Amino acid sequence: MTAVAHTPTRLVRGLILGGIGLVFAIPIVAMVEFTLRRGLAGGHDVSRWTALFQGGFAGPYRTVLVALGNSVGLAVGTVAIVLLLLVPTLLLVHLRFPHLRRVMEFVCILPISIPAIVLVVGLAPVYSVLARLLGSSVWTLAFAYGITVLPFAYRAIQANLDGVDVRTLSEAARTLGAGWASVLVRVLIPNLRRGILAGAFISVAVVLGEFTIASLLNRVTLQTALVVVSKADPYTAVILSLLALTFAFLLLLVIGRLGTVRTGSRRRPTTGGQP
Amino acid sequence: MIQNQLQNQNQNPLQDQARPAAARRAGASVSFEGVIKDFAGHRALAGFDLTLHAGEFVALLGPSGSGKTTALRVLAGLESTDAGTIRIDGADVSTLPTSRRDLGMVFQSYSLFPHLSAGQNVEFGLRMRKVRGEERRARAAAALALVGLGTHYDRFAHQLSGGQQQRVALARALVTEPRVLLLDEPLSALDAQVRVALREEIRRIQTELGITTLFVTHDQDEALAVADRVAVMRAGSIEQVGAPEELYSRPVSSFIADFVGLSNRLVGVVRHGFAQVQGISLPLLDPSQADGAVSVSVRPEDLEFGAAGAPGVVLSSSFHGSLRRTRVRLDDGTSLVVQHGARLHPSVGEQVAVRFTGAPVSVDPLPAPE
Numbered sequence: 001m002t003a004v005a006h007t008p009t010r011l012v013r014g015l016i017l018g019g020i021g022l023v024f025a026i027p028i029v030a031m032v033e034f035t036l037r038r039g040l041a042g043g044h045d046v047s048r049w050t051a052l053f054q055g056g057f058a059g060p061y062r063t064v065l066v067a068l069g070n071s072v073g074l075a076v077g078t079v080a081i082v083l084l085l086l087v088p089t090l091l092l093v094h095l096r097f098p099h100l101r102r103v104m105e106f107v108c109i110l111p112i113s114i115p116a117i118v119l120v121v122g123l124a125p126v127y128s129v130l131a132r133l134l135g136s137s138v139w140t141l142a143f144a145y146g147i148t149v150l151p152f153a154y155r156a157i158q159a160n161l162d163g164v165d166v167r168t169l170s171e172a173a174r175t176l177g178a179g180w181a182s183v184l185v186r187v188l189i190p191n192l193r194r195g196i197l198a199g200a201f202i203s204v205a206v207v208l209g210e211f212t213i214a215s216l217l218n219r220v221t222l223q224t225a226l227v228v229v230s231k232a233d234p235y236t237a238v239i240l241s242l243l244a245l246t247f248a249f250l251l252l253l254v255i256g257r258l259g260t261v262r263t264g265s266r267r268r269p270t271t272g273g274q275p
Numbered sequence: 276m277i278q279n280q281l282q283n284q285n286q287n288p289l290q291d292q293a294r295p296a297a298a299r300r301a302g303a304s305v306s307f308e309g310v311i312k313d314f315a316g317h318r319a320l321a322g323f324d325l326t327l328h329a330g331e332f333v334a335l336l337g338p339s340g341s342g343k344t345t346a347l348r349v350l351a352g353l354e355s356t357d358a359g360t361i362r363i364d365g366a367d368v369s370t371l372p373t374s375r376r377d378l379g380m381v382f383q384s385y386s387l388f389p390h391l392s393a394g395q396n397v398e399f400g401l402r403m404r405k406v407r408g409e410e411r412r413a414r415a416a417a418a419l420a421l422v423g424l425g426t427h428y429d430r431f432a433h434q435l436s437g438g439q440q441q442r443v444a445l446a447r448a449l450v451t452e453p454r455v456l457l458l459d460e461p462l463s464a465l466d467a468q469v470r471v472a473l474r475e476e477i478r479r480i481q482t483e484l485g486i487t488t489l490f491v492t493h494d495q496d497e498a499l500a501v502a503d504r505v506a507v508m509r510a511g512s513i514e515q516v517g518a519p520e521e522l523y524s525r526p527v528s529s530f531i532a533d534f535v536g537l538s539n540r541l542v543g544v545v546r547h548g549f550a551q552v553q554g555i556s557l558p559l560l561d562p563s564q565a566d567g568a569v570s571v572s573v574r575p576e577d578l579e580f581g582a583a584g585a586p587g588v589v590l591s592s593s594f595h596g597s598l599r600r601t602r603v604r605l606d607d608g609t610s611l612v613v614q615h616g617a618r619l620h621p622s623v624g625e626q627v628a629v630r631f632t633g634a635p636v637s638v639d640p641l642p643a644p645e
Contacts, residue, residue, distance in 0.1 A: 176400035
C-alpha cells in the first residue's frame with residue numbers, strides 16, 4: 001500500500017465536496033425560494049424582503065432585533081465562562097492533578113447525554129433562586145449555556161492540550177524566570193490558541209442555535225423570537241432565519257480572523273516535537 | 276536566611292546589565308545536603324548529598340530510576356523536597372520558586388516554544404528580566420552565535436533539526452547568564468554523531484563561560500568524556516563520586532565497576548589481602564577487605580590471551596575500531612570478555628587460553644550461604 005493509493009482523485013474529492021455541499025445548500029435554497037413565493041397565485045418576487053427592510057424591522061419584528069442582541073450577549077458570556085473557567089481548570093488538571101483527568105472528562109461529557117428538557121427540570125428551581133439574587137435578565141442563561149457547551153469546548157481544547165507538551169514548555173518557561181501568570185499568557189495560551197478558538201467557535205454556534213432551554217425558562221433569544229414571529233408570519237420568519245444564518249456565519253468568520261491576526265500567521269501551528 | 280537570599284539576588288549579574296561579558300562572575304557553588312524526596316510510596320532521593328564547586332562540570336550518572344533526574348529537578352525547584360537543604364552559593368534555595376532560582380536548564384524533550392522563532396525563544400528569559408529591546412536582541416543574537424546558529428534567528432522550531440533545537444535551547448538557557456546550568460539528558464534524543472559533536476561543544480562553552488553545570492545522563496561514555504567529576508547514583512543516593520579516571524580504575528563496588536565501563540564478574544575468595552580467583556592470586560584495590568567469599572570484578576583489558584592461562588573456547592568476537600572484545604567460555608563454564616588489539620581475530624569455536632594481567636581488582640563480599 002502506497003500513500004498514493006490513499007489520496008482521493010480530483011473526481012472523488014469533487015463528488016464528496018459536492019454531496020456535502022448539497023446537504024447544506026438544499027434547505028437554504030428551499031428557504032430562499034419559500035420567501036420569494038407570491039402566495040397561491042404562483043410565481044416569485046422580492047416583495048416580502050423589501051417590505052421587511054422598508055418597514056425598518058418595525059412592529060412585531062422589533063423583538064427579533066432585541067433577541068439578536070440578547071443572543072450575541074449570551075454568546076459572549078458563554079465564551080467568557082468557557083475561557084475563564086474551563087481553560088485554567090483543564091491546564092490545572094493536566095499539570096497538577098493528572099489523576100483527575102478521567103473524572104474531568106466524564107463531568108465535561110455528561111451534559112451531552114442529558115436531554116435539554118431534563119436539564120431544564122433541574123435548572124428551573126436553581127434559576128428561581130438565581131432570579132432573586134441576580135435578577136431574571138437574559139444574560140443569566142449564560143450559566144446554563146456554559147454547561148451545555150462544555151462537551152464541545154472540552155473536546156476542542158483537550159485535543160489541543162494533548163498535542164502540545166504543556167509540561168515541558170511550562171517548566172522551561174519557569175526555569176527562564178517566568179511566574180505562573182507569564183507562563184499562562186506568554187507560553188500556554190499562544191500554543192493552545194487553535195483549541196481555544198475552536199472551543200469559542202462552537203460555543204457561539206451552540207448559543208445562537210439553542211431553543212429548548214431559553215424557551216422553557218421564558219427568556220427571549222433569537223430562536224425563541226423567531227418561533228414567535230413564525231406563528232404570525234411564516235414567510236418573514238424564514239427571511240429572518242436566513243438573515244440569522246448569515247449573521248452567525250459572518251460572526252464566526254470575524255472571530256476566526258481575530259484569532260489568526262492576533263498572534264501572527266507566519267508559522268504552521270505545530271508542536272515542534274519532531275527531531 | 277532571607278537576608279542571604281536577598282544578598283544573592285543583588286549579586287545576580289543578570290540584573291546588572293552594564294556588566295561586560297569579560298567581568299562575568301565564575302559559576303556558583305551548589306550543595307545538596309541530605310535531600311529526601313518521596314513519590315507516592317517510592318523514595319526517589321534517599322538522603323542525597325552532593326557538592327558542586329564553582330565552575331565545575333559534574334555528571335550525574337545512573338541507571339533509570341536511580342533518582343538522577345529527580346535530583347536535578349529538585350535543584351531546579353520543579354519538584355519540592357521532603358527533607359534536606361539545597362544551597363546555591365551558601366544560600367538555602369529549597370523553598371524558592373523555580374522562576375527565582377536563576378538557573379538555566381536544557382530538557383531531554385525538545386522544549387522550544389513553538390510559537391516563537393529561535394531568536395525570540397532565546398530572548399524569552401531576558402524579556403522576563405525586563406531587558407530592553409535592542410540590548411535583548413543583541414544578547415540573544417550573541418547567544419545564538421555562541422552555539423553556532425547565528426544565522427538561524429528567525430527560524431521556528433519545526434524548521435530546525437533535533438540537534439539545532441537543542442543548541443537553541445542551550446543558548447536560551449545561557450543567555451541570562453544563570454548561576455547554574457542544568458542539563459537533563461539533553462542529548463538522548465539525538466543520533467550518535469550529533470550527540471558526540473554536541474557534547475564536546477557543551478563542554479567547550481561551559482569551559483569558556485566557567486558556569487557550574489550539572490549534567491544528568493544514563494550514558495557512561497558521555498559522562499566520562501565531558502565531566503570534571505562523575506557522581507554515580509544508585510537507589511536515590513550517591514554510590515561514588517570522583518574524577519572519571521578514578522571511577523574507572525578504582526570503583527568502590529562491583530555496581531560501579533559494572534556501570535562504569537565493562538566488567539567481568541567472577542566468584543573468588545579474599546585471603547590475606549589478595550583475591551584468589553581461577554587459581555590465581557590478584558591484588559585488591561582496597562586491601563582492607565575482610566577475608567571471605569567474594570564476587571570479583573575484572574576489566575576486559577585486564578585479561579589477555581596467553582599460553583599459561585585457563586583454557587576455554589571462543590563464543591563470539593566483536594570489532595570496536597582499534598580494539599576487539601572476545602567472549603570466551605572457560606572449561607569450568609565461566610563466561611569472560613577479553614579485550615585485545617584488533618589485529619588479533621579469534622574465530623568462533625577456537626580453543627584459547629585466558630590469563631590475568633595482574634591488575635588490581637575490586638571485590639564485593641558474597642552473602643554467606645544459609
